[in-house]
Amino acid sequence: MSYLSELRAVWGTAPLLSVGVSVLVQDDHGRVLLQRRGDDGLWGILGGGLEPGEDFLTAAHRELYEESGLACSNLTLLSLEEGLVSGPEFYHRYPNGDEIYLVGMRAHGTLPAEALNDAAPDDSGETLELAWFALDKLPPLPSNINRAGLNVLRVRAGLPPLPLNPFPAPPPAADHMRRLREVVGTRPLFAPGANVIVADGEGHLLLLQHGSTGRWTLPGGGLAPGESLTDCAQRELRGATGLSAAHLEPLRMYAGAECRFTRLNGDVIDNISVLYRARGVTGTPTLPPGEIPGTAWFARNELPGEDEFSGAVGWAMMREWADSCPPDRFPS
Known part of the structure; x- marks a missing residue:
């Protein structure tokens, strides 16, 4: 089956x-x-x-x-x-x-x-x-x-695109994964979502402190049914930091066996995540109370190690992106 x-x-x-x-x-x-x-x-x-x-x-x-x-x-x-x-x-x-x-x-x-x-x-x-x-x-x-x-x-081929058929409005943005987990137990579940790179152009990367573990993480989160991955990235960026991006550039899709994560309670998650780079960031940093106790800007030589980061997939995203950038600064 x-x-x-x-x-x-x-x-x-x-x-x-x-x-x-x-x-x-x-x-x-x-x-x-x-x-x-x-x-x-x-x-x-x-x-x-x-x-x-x-x-x-x-x-x-x-x-x-x-x-x-x-x-x-x-x-x-x-x-x-x-x-x-x-x-x-x-x-x-x-x-x-x-x-x-x-x-x-x-x-x-x-x-x-x-x-x-x-x-x-x-x-x-x-x-x-x-x-x-x-x-x-x-x-x-x-x-x-x-x-x-x-x-x-x-x-x-230079042909006009076919028109799309009408489609229904998506359901209310409820906690889809939580409700699904309640009925399937700990078995593996795909968890589509998005993460966002926010850099200041002066060699600093914005990371968030995870509320329950104190470890560092990239802004991001899970997709709601009917939501686009770009909209998910924008929503999560705004909800976690109070910031908005004029443009979100998709960099890479992460999926496969290396993206599997097992929570302490036994829940198995197969992460499916697109990493975006935020361009034209505006707004005043505002943190959701209780969820994210703090943020920090990290220079390239001060980026947290894997044991200080919340989740192997997020850490791999951060390191692969940082290693691909010019040695003296991160592109904003």
Whole structure:
């Protein structure tokens, strides 16, 4: 049973954050590979949900093989500008009533047209048919997940983007992860979210002190169903520091086995997090009472060590970003 199926068994059909990957494969004529799905009989791009501990590229290769029997050696993740998926427009309701908000990435690769002759989808019934389609002669695409993904290729080809279908307003921003944890126990859960780099341009990085541990952390937090990752980063930055950013530049998506964290109570978390860099920061620092006792600006040679930082993923974000910057200062 898949990760999402196991959650559905205890959560029902109510909206879930579904972490997944879309697989865009083109042939040597620029046509895109689509599948006719078994659940609704309609055409769409290949792809599916991640399993706990899996990264997006590994999932892309697995989903492509399961749904087509094909392997694509040059399959790669798109840049965050083209590949990042999140927001209210990525709502989808399946024929059985299950509701999701997709969060994830897109992968892209190429295969020769004749590769389809060797296609052999698995026996799950998920794929009824496979075919190549020209980008200007696509079949009806009811899902915004498919429309938005194919718009990446259409824009590249100089074609106008397909209009997105209307979508419902997201549910109230309640504590989704807490409620989900109450019904699933300690089992692994994907925790999509965002973290933010705030630097002053003089060689100093802003870090927050975690209220319960006293350790240092980057501004950031978890995604609400229907929220975009950029909006999440802006909300968390403002809520934790009172600051706002004129622009948030996505730097890297963190996911996979190295992003797993086990809390002291046994809860297992698979972090899925985008690291943003804040540009044009304004506002007066204001800390939420009780949650964050303090902030500090750290010079490069004074950055906290891993044992002083709250969470291995956040520490890796900080170190990788700092190590990639010029030696004399952090870019603001």
